[in-house]
Amino acid sequence: MRDVAIIGVGVTKFGELWNKSFRDIGIEAGLKAIADAGLSGSEIDGMFIGNMAAGRFISQKHIDALIADYSGLASNHIPAVRVEAGDASGGVAFRQGVMAVASGMHNIAVVAGAEKMTDMDDANVNLILDQTADAEWEAGMGLTFASLHAMIAQRMIHDGIATREEIASFSVNSHAHGALNPNAQFRKAIPIETVLKSGPVATPLGLFDCAPISDGAAAVVICPLEDAKKYTDSYVKVSAVCQASDTLALFQRDDITSYEATRVAAQNAYRIAGITAKDISVAEVHDNYTVSGIMALQDLGFFERGKAGKAVLDGETRIGGKIAINTSGGLKARGHPIGATGVAQIVEIAEQLRGSADQRQVANAKYGLAQSVGGIGSAVTVSILEAI
Amino acid sequence: MSSVAKEWREIPGRYNLEGSKCPCCGKVYFPKRNMCPVCRRESIGKMEPYSISRKGEVYTFSIIHDAPDFTTKLKPYAVAMVKTTDGIMISAQLVDVDPADVRIGMPVRAVLRKIKTDGPDGVIHYGYKFVPDE
């Protein structure tokens, strides 16, 4: 197996992109990444695309062929693969791409993620999101995706793992960083009262505990580490990319206040990278809901169980704090176009490690981590990148 | 419009909380599984139907204010993870209760209610919801 490097990154603005189609955003991110890598495009020999539900959101299936075609790569006849793993589609697509290059099957691959959600009305979008949990025995019985996370939050509060304020503070952290990201959907810092007083979605969670519905795309170009210098001086190493699964339904877990899939993927990733959680200075975690963010900080080993919430409330997760969490604004403020999210996290960590994160730059970051979660913790990828 | 067959084949679980029990390790699953994830091959073809208790208590809950339209008339409504008296966890709606009165640990029991309807001319799907057990 070969080591793999990221040699180019690209991301679109995230948000309600009314005048852009799925085709427009998918191509935009890919072309930016290819240009960033200093490639012409003809060097690329494979594409991996994270996308959850274009078949529902825009009634277009077979988007792997569509993206290859509109990227101008169909004439090269390179293979293109669409990857779906719920909210983790982007994270899993990245892992597929890295495995393909590491194995020698591919040399230069584009890993992209894209989702166009605003072409559908909110009610139907939410019905589709509900299907990333157990569609028969959770969504089918009247439980929304938000309510599953709300029940985790309720139990965390009950068990004394985090307070309502601590959970809410995750949104404050994401918004503070999102304000610094020109591509974020929401570029406004908010006080905790905004979260606590926001309209209820599924108690105890309110509107500001929930990531928005977004359009957007992100892409990275990867190649063997040993070849990276041929294309650019600005690259980062992929030290580990691990994935773990858990039950589809939340109610079938012994402990609902922790994602075991995150813990397993993280342990494997640290072992492969030869580091511990303490070595990570910047991380992008899957805060589709505030409570998911708090859980991630504990499951990834950044904070002890029961202490993550207070750390966020105390500002330890801000840029310049103990560990910079969600410098992009996270899913909450940067936006959450499902398939794009996992790849956008990789883009953010790569930017941080190569020192191109502008106002959001974390000083002297050697290792960065991205955690992407599918469904209610049913599939998790943990990727560790290393500055060269 | 949901498939009639897809709902029909789940009737034992939906109406009567029928799960399955692994004869090898004794673990009970809901919804039913054809293979025990613990005993795997040993359990294939041997999983037994198991009627889960209709009584239990709220393990955790949420009050849903923002929901897909099939539940519009009951908003805001409660959902809960219920731990049955035989220790099985089930997620469901919690009805006939003032949302402000829902508590972790409150005793509940399963009843049969309409879950959803395939429009005015489609099939009505029935299944379990929980109500306070008083």
Added chain:
Amino acid sequence: MDVGIVSYGAYIPRYRIKPEEIGRVWGVDGKAMGKGLFINQKSVPSPDEDVVTIAAEAARNMMARVPDVDPKDIGAVYVGSESHPYAVKPTATIVAESICATPNMTAADMEFACKAGTAGIQVCMGLVGSGMVRYGVAIGADTSQGAPGDALEYSASAGGAAYLIGSENIIAKINKTLSFTTDTPDFWRREGMPYPKHGGRFTGEPAYFRHVTSAAKMMMEAMGTKPEDYKYAIFHQPNGKFPTRVAAQLGFTNEQIAQGLLTPEIGNTYSGAVPLGLASVLDVAEPGDRIFVTSYGSGAGSDAFDITVTDNIKDYRRENAPTVAQRMAKTVVIDYARYAMFKDKIVMPSSE
């Protein structure tokens, strides 16, 4: 062979609306209307309740009280209602499935306005008595609709009760049943129509009173009994006024009908009315108590029953399910807007 009631169970939804609230919307003195009908409030089903769910809960309550009865020994399930959720597709199969009685059994839905429930009891008596089945289940349940603004809107309500009919361990022996039936169109609903229509005052003398008194008198004549021989009497109760008046006409006292007269607090549960009234009586009945029952269904007919409570009621697990009084104790009163929404009287956007 003695045939009778082996178990019973009742169910009444928790929501209520009051006549003055209905009157407020239609510019009618609802309070006076309620007073005239002897109705203080009526039950309203939750949007997720219908005849299937009401019948299923009543049947489950019935089974909970006889833990030793194997549901597989039930040979017949009949659900009587004038508001079955489907025009075609039986309620009874869903209810039978919900008590694990399927598949070696027969089932059918019945309709005879307000007496489909007691008609089911008669059918089950025949099946048990003939030896065709070991147990039969007869349920009367309704979620009746009264046209908005119509007098029926003040009374049409929801509820039901289930009866396990058999010949073993009976808690109440049915000494005799008989019926009085004619073609009398006092109340009807045509196929596809959302609301029933009625003949106004024609529903009284030639319809309700003629059939109830005829069946009742035939029963007392056949049994050689007088009103004072019964501890309790239950008459069909479309409102509070009719059963009170018919009882007086027949010579029954208010004390005899009080325990089985539920309409003032829950409204007219149609097919559920007499079964619920009888359930309320069985909730308090003691060995030896004799019960007189006469139902009425528009169209029209009356089924009369002469019942004696047995010693078995002492060991019967009544406490395994809520009594009618317990079901009536916890209620939530709603306004007409919520009532209109619950009863599908508001035009909603189509989904997906």
